[in-house]
Amino acid sequence: MAAPMRRRATGQVSGENIVIEAAWMYYHEGRTQSCIAEQLGVSRATIVNCLQEAKELGLVRITLAPEAFTGHRLAEQLRERFGLAAAYVVPDDAAGEEEALMRVARGAAEWLPRLLAPGDKLGVSWGRTVYEVAEAMEQTRTEDVSVSQLVGSMATPYGFTAEICSAHMAMKLGAKLVNLHAPAVLSDPDLARRLRAEPIIAAQLEALSHCNKAIFAAGSANHESHIVSSGVATHEELDWYTRHGATGVLCGRFIDAQGRSVPGPLDDRMIGVELDKLEGLDMGLLVSTGQDKVRPMLSAIAGGYVTHVVTSVSTAEEMLSSAGG
């Protein structure tokens, strides 16, 4: 069971550290690869390899200063107009919808670790966007943070179920994980009630009320929404909710333009955090982009669930003009 011996120790450099040494000289001291190669007594190509290894190991971290996005004109406007603690606006000038989503996710991924403090309990919602945030995050080791899954699991055809979102997020943060071992929606209200009463589930739901921060996306209340395609709601149910004023979806629950929960046939059958638990948190991080998300985002903000927003330039502009800027 001998550890796989490194064999890079032929040079004059201690070997174990040549990757770090090279990365330091390159990124911190701004030397050229040739210079580094010469000093370490290896060929330049080796340095190229070292630098690539450093990148792959996650040794090198390139971030864009968050101030550039939170201090952006539109970010300030969002903050003032909607009374947020802060907003993070990523550029999407020359980007498509898909690309904008990835950028917003990346932005949130870079911002989130700075918004967390030791002792925090972070609730994680579900969806494509949240999944991409977790995916885009660098591995960090945050002290004493725990991550809870805010809504039950569902069978999405895309692979980003609620427990994968929270699990990835916890892993990237190096945090403790509280998963919700139950489906998001059941066929029968009675079964849901009994499941909620089940000790293990009850304990997990109880843990949710202790979350002091949360990350979620706004879902649109239309037929393309993942809430339908992942089987949480049927087309008929969706129609019912929209007829009764639903303008968006937050953590699996339909909300109206004022952000109030729209009570309906699904609620009794769902397992997940209730919206009133999300009010008045230390942080409610809304991560969304896209034209169809503007109304849901405004609804979520109106409901008082949101303290921080990550979005794109064009979405921010539409939010401001929609809200009567």
Next chain:
Amino acid sequence: MAAPMRRRATGQVSGENIVIEAAWMYYHEGRTQSCIAEQLGVSRATIVNCLQEAKELGLVRITLAPEAFTGHRLAEQLRERFGLAAAYVVPDDAAGEEEALMRVARGAAEWLPRLLAPGDKLGVSWGRTVYEVAEAMEQTRTEDVSVSQLVGSMATPYGFTAEICSAHMAMKLGAKLVNLHAPAVLSDPDLARRLRAEPIIAAQLEALSHCNKAIFAAGSANHESHIVSSGVATHEELDWYTRHGATGVLCGRFIDAQGRSVPGPLDDRMIGVELDKLEGLDMGLLVSTGQDKVRPMLSAIAGGYVTHVVTSVSTAEEMLSSAGG
């Protein structure tokens, strides 16, 4: 007094944001400059300029993962051997003394912001190393941190007086600053006593006892030390202290091999923090490198002032072998 109009608005891109847009595409999405230029409809050279501007503005931050240095073999050994909370060991394989110092400073500069939390009061010592740490720090905006100058000012021929160290540090951290408006050492004990009693100085000294974290370097007790060249101690005084067991200097005070303060002729005439105030802090960050610093560092650690260390590979090795590894 109109704001100087930006004129980069000719292109099809919103203009104000082209720098951010370009930086995002380059650093986050890994595109080539040509690709970015094409997409934004400008020449590649323009993108080069944008990226340089981004760097100059401090928009781009390249850091090497701290885990690589705190998780280093020697870092672990230092931690265990000396009971530290953590150690950060920078490579210095192919580096000279001067370069090693710069690297250690840079390492501390990258690490320090992560060791601070809102509400902290950081005491800042004085010296070449501490100065370079402040200099190497990126501008950040830390919430509710204050910086205090731990020792009075002195006339150093090099420009890094105590108040400049603390002022730079505070500026870089975006923190509140409490300077000590007094000389570090006076010619007469009585004058020092009266100055300490002076309300404004007394208040500043009082503030020092509320520091919960501190950053300092270990000074060597030899004739090349800055403690002599900056006029804090004369050659005779230094000799006196070394004859009485001094092995190093910490925050302007001589300490022996066990880290105890060596009482002597200078103490009465000095204005600055007393060593017992530095014991048992939440964090005592010792930043030093060089062969002549090994004994002083060991002394400082023995005295219980140190919870975190930043040093270089070769110094770490010498510390471990000197201390009987």
Next chain:
DNA sequence: CAGCTACTTTGACAATTGTCACGAATTGTT
């Protein structure tokens, strides 16, 4: 509105960096 200033943008060229096929060294296997 011509002319000036200060600035940005550009194209061509130089320097640096990335790629890849090959050879050398090491390990495990027969």
Next chain:
DNA sequence: AACAATTCGTGACAATTGTCAAAGTAGCTG
């Protein structure tokens, strides 16, 4: 001990990036 199998380091070439002088453009001024 000889032979794959594997991995790492190397040199030559391709791609990308940095530099710089010249051209262009907006704003200002007489």
